[in-house]
Amino acid sequence: MLQVYILLIVTVMCESVDLTYHVKEGKRPGTIVGDISYERHLLDSVPPQDNGVITYSQLHESQNGDVQLFNVSKTGKLCTAMNLDAESLCKYNTECFRMVEIAVRQEEYFLKIIEIKVIIDDVNDNKPEFSHHQVDLQFYETDGKGTTKSIPNAIDKDVSVSNSQITYVLKNTNDPFKxxxxxxxxxxxxxxxxLKQGLDREVKDFYLLEIIARDGGSPPKQSILKVRVTVTDENDSRPIFTQNIYNVSINKKDRRVQPVAIVLAEDKDVGQNGKVSYSFNSKTPDSVKSYFELDPKSGRILPHKIFPFEKRQTYKLFIDATDHGSPPLSSTAIVLINVLNQQNNAPRIDVKFVSKSDGNVVTISEGLKVGSFIAYVKVTDADSGHNGEVDCILNHEKFMLQSLGKNKYKVVIKSLVNRELESHMDLSIVCEDKGFPSLKTERKFSIEVMDINDVQPYFTKSTFKFLTYENEEPNFPVGFINATDPDLGLGGQLSYSLFDEHGYVLPFKISNFGFITTAQSLDHEKQDTYQFKALVKDNGTPSLNNTANVVVEIMDKNDNAPYFTFPSVSPFSLDVHYHPQTKSEITVLRASDRDSHANAFLRYEILGGNDKQLFTVNPYTGVLSFSRTVYQNDAGSYDLKFIVKDSGTPVLTATTTLSLTLTVSNTTARMYTAEDTESDNRIHINLMIIIVVAAVIVSVAIVVSVIVCVVHRKNQRDAKYGYGVSTNNDFVGERRPSGYISESMSSQYNTPVTMISDHNSTRISRTVQSGYKPGQSWKGSSSGLHNQDVTHQISVQEAAVTAGSRKEEQQRMLMTSDHFNEMLAISSPTNSGHGSTERNTVHYETLPACSIEQKFTHGPGNSYKESLQCLMPRIMTTGDNW
Known part of the structure; x- marks a missing residue:
């Protein structure tokens, strides 16, 4: 009877199988099971398509949580997806196989569903195992020849008959047992x-036997059971069922409180040896045991849960009856339970997607064409007749349901999808049978539209400008650039890189987050600006990119000390010939600095050799001049030591020595005395008095001007509105138009110079004879400064005052400050003479200037005119003649 059931099941399953493949268990993942593309006869009924490529894809169960055992490539190669274990996949002594459904498509169009049966061939990878490694047996010494004692069987987990067939051998043949x-x-x-012969406990009361269990595999595997035999009384009868096979039929509507079947076994022993308990044998599958409960004492079998909605289902239970003896003895019976279905069932809808799904959500690309195959739908109804006839519909504007035959459908694209318009769509398939009353089932699932890489990334700005410092360690931060991409997934993942259009190696690098850092230490003097490109690209297919301009300006640090360009050597010899009519300027010191801006703004000082305080140097122009009147006893040699400082932090310096030989003409005063000092002091005191008086006069003039403007404005307003105003001026004095004088002051040296060279130094012999001419422009250069013209616009008002006697006439020049807010541009020369180029410009704004001019008489026939001009502290201008 059992063989008839198995034959019927195999016959039904084979009717719908297109292909059958074999694979041995234990093969590693990726093992090829078969090539479907070679089975061309399966596509004979499919009309050929022009230039089409046939692809294969495995259909996935949308709701089943089983692990996927096989994979199929687009070319039709069926491979294992994991290590196959027949013992965990199949039941004992049955054909172990799995069904695989393959969708055949030509480009995007569906052709056919191929059902493949993959038989998993069992490998002898399990040896027979006893439930215990050792058992104890008892024989009564009164037991005669032929007395038997049962021992437990070994179990082989292999599923095939040959690998699980066990033979037993008794190792000890000399003992009185077989x-x-x-x-x-x-x-x-x-x-x-x-027992082969009688036992005598007084002679021997204990035996140790070994039973070898060997399976039928190749090579065979075995295990050993140790049997300890004690000569005494024993439990020698096993329970016997009243029937070897129980066959019952029940309705699905039967109440759970009623037993499905009752099994009964009897044991001839008494006491614990005759007490019987019931249990499921290990051959009963867990899936079958889940539907039933077994009372271990009474043998009553009860339904445990609702049976599934199949037309007819047969369950096979293996029941053991075991006594409580030592060792326990048992016997087994089979219970066949037939569950009959006598009610109308709703249709069941199974949806399998071409692409992998996450539960009820499947993802498709927005680039799919109309008619593309999305899912395979299979509908089953456990009923018969009209109750089992089913119609299905799918109402959606983007998708439709096409029939593939009886209760089989495919879901295809009806119109193009667009992720930007609709990225998520909910679908519902409704199937209804023709029973009375009709029953319907609704199957819902969702479709996510996957984005394709169709938008290129773009930067937030077309040009990024950054400032950074020179001399910093590598990985010093420079700046951050940012780009965005509206695509999703890999199409929105961005990476950055830097490049130069001319192929130069850049001293910068960029992270994948857009942070730019230095790759090496930078030098402002070598290059102060870098212009290059930043490239951003996404990780989509195909990859899209964009570029932006990057400008990095290197900020200067004070890392270069100034150096003298004149004198070019140290010590440097210079001969100066002096006579009273010459100007006070001697020469101009020049220095340079490779830095820029404030780091290149230089100041000059005299460090030593000026004990007589005869010389002074302009700290900003580098003009070396006499600081006082020169006398004959000042003639001689002077070793003047100069220092030049920049304005950076920290301050850097350079020094040089000028060996100056001064010769004085005979017309010069003979000696510098204390009387001269007092005279000079008086001049300075008078000068301070003049400055104070001039300041007071200017202040009074400003106040008077403001009052006059206010009164004049009030008179104009009164005249406008018709009020009478006196035309007489209440203020004494005549108003005269102001004149503007634009005056440029320059110092030009047209002095012949004689160069005298020896082995140790270079000597320049120079006679200072140049004169200052009004109206000319004085030009002086210093390191880090452009040649400069100082122009002052001075408004001069002359007033002639006559008081008392005609002999006494004084003319005073009143200098007012009207237009003194002017800019002085100071920059370095274009070529320092040492291979470096200075490109630095610094703007300085002058203060309102004041000019006081006064004549002094010093000694017979000598007159001096002193002019004091107040400018910005960085620009000092001397008078034309002393």
Whole structure:
């Protein structure tokens, strides 16, 4: 009867199989099971398409949580997806196989569903195992020849008959025991130890036997059971069922409180040896045991949960009856339960997607064409007749349902999808049978539209400008650039890189987050600006990119000390010939600095050799001049030591020595005395008085001007509105138009110079004879400064005052400050003479200037005119003649 059921099941399953493949268990993942593309006869009924490529894809169960065992490539190669274990996948002594459904498509169009049966061939990878490594048997010494004792069987987990077929051998042949084997009703072995002769406990009361269990595999595997035999009384009867096979039929509507079947086994022993308990045998699958409950004491079998909605279902239970003896003895019976379905069932809808899904959500690309295959729908109804006839519909503007035959459909694209308009769509398939009343089932699932890389990334700005410092360590931060991409997934993942259009190696690098850092230390003097490109690209397919301009300006640090360009050597010899009519300027010191801005703004000082305080140097122009009147006793040699400082932080300096030989003409005063000092002091005191008086006069003039403007404005307003105003001026004095004088002051040296060279130094002999001419422009250069013209616009008002006598006439020049807010541009020369180029410009704004001019008489026939001009502290201008 059992063989008839198995034959019917195999026959039904084979009717719908297109292909059958074999694969051995234990093969590693990726093992090729078969090539479907070679089975061309399966596509004979499919009309050929022009230039089409046939692809294969495995259909995935949308709701089943089983692990996927096989994969199929687009070319039709069926491979294992994991290590196959027949023992965990299949039942004992049955054909182990799995069904695989393959969708055949030509480009995007569906052709056919191929159902493949993959048989997993069992490998002898399990040895027979006893439930215990050792058992104890008892024989009564009164037991005669032929007395038997049962021993437990070994179990082999292999599923094939050959690998799980076990033979037993008794190793100890000299003992008074032998091994007997027989088959039970379910095909398992029944093993017994038989007594060959009587036992005498006084002679020997203990025996140790070894039973070898060997399977039928190649090579065979075995295990050993140790049997301890004690000569005493024993439990020698096993429970016997009243029936070897129980066959019952029930309705699906039967109440759970009623038993499905009752099994009964009897044991001839008494006491604990005759007490019987019931349990499920290990051959009963867990899936079958989940539907039933077994009372271990009474043998009553009850339904445990609702049966599934199949037309007819048969369940096979293996029940063991075991006594409580030592060792326990057992026997097995089979219970066949037939569950009959006598009610109308709703249709069942199974949806399998071409692409992998996450539960009820499947993802498709927005680039799919109309008619593309999305899912395979299979509908089943456990009912018969009209109750089992089903119609299905899918109402959606983007998708439709096409029939593939009886209760089989495919879901295809009806119109193009666009992720930007609709990225998520909910679909519902409704199937309804033709029973009375009709029953319907609704299957819902969702479709996510996957973005394609169709938008290129773009920067937030077309040009990024950054400032950074020179001389910093590598990885010093420079700046951050940012780009965005509205695409999703890989199409929105961005990476950055830097490049130069001319192929130069850049001293910068950029991270994948857009942070630019230095790759090496930078030098402002070598290059102060870098212009290059930043490239951003996404990780989509195809990859899209964009570029932006990057400008990095290197900020200067004070890392270069100034150096003298004149004198060019140290010490440097200079001969100066002086006579009273010459100007006070001697020469101009020049220095340079490779830095820029404030770091290149230089100041000059005299460090030593000026004990007589005869010389002074302009700290900003570098003009070396006499600081006082020169006398004959000042003639001689002077070793003047100069220092030049920049304005950076920290301050850097350079020094040089000028060996100056001064010769004085005979017309010069003979000696510098204390009287001269007092005279000079008086001049300075008078000068300070003049400055104070001039300041007071200017202040009074400003106040008077403001009052006059206010009164004049009031008179104009009164005249406008018709009020009488006196035309007489209440203020004494005549108003005269102001004149503007634009005056440029320059110092030009047209002095012949004689160069005298020796081995140690260079000597310049120079006679200072140049004169200052009004109206000319004085030009002086210093390191880090452009040649400069100082122009002052001075408004001069002359007033002639006559008081008392005609002999006494004084003319005063009142200098007012009207236009003194002017800019002085100071920059370095274009070529320092040492291979470096200075490109630095610094703007300085002058203060309102004041000019006081006064004549002094010093000695017979000598007149001096002193002019004091107040400018910005960085620009000092001397008078034309002393």
């Amino acid at each position: 091994l007997s084997m027989s088959k039970s009703v379910i095909g398992t072995s029944k093993n017994e130890i038989i």
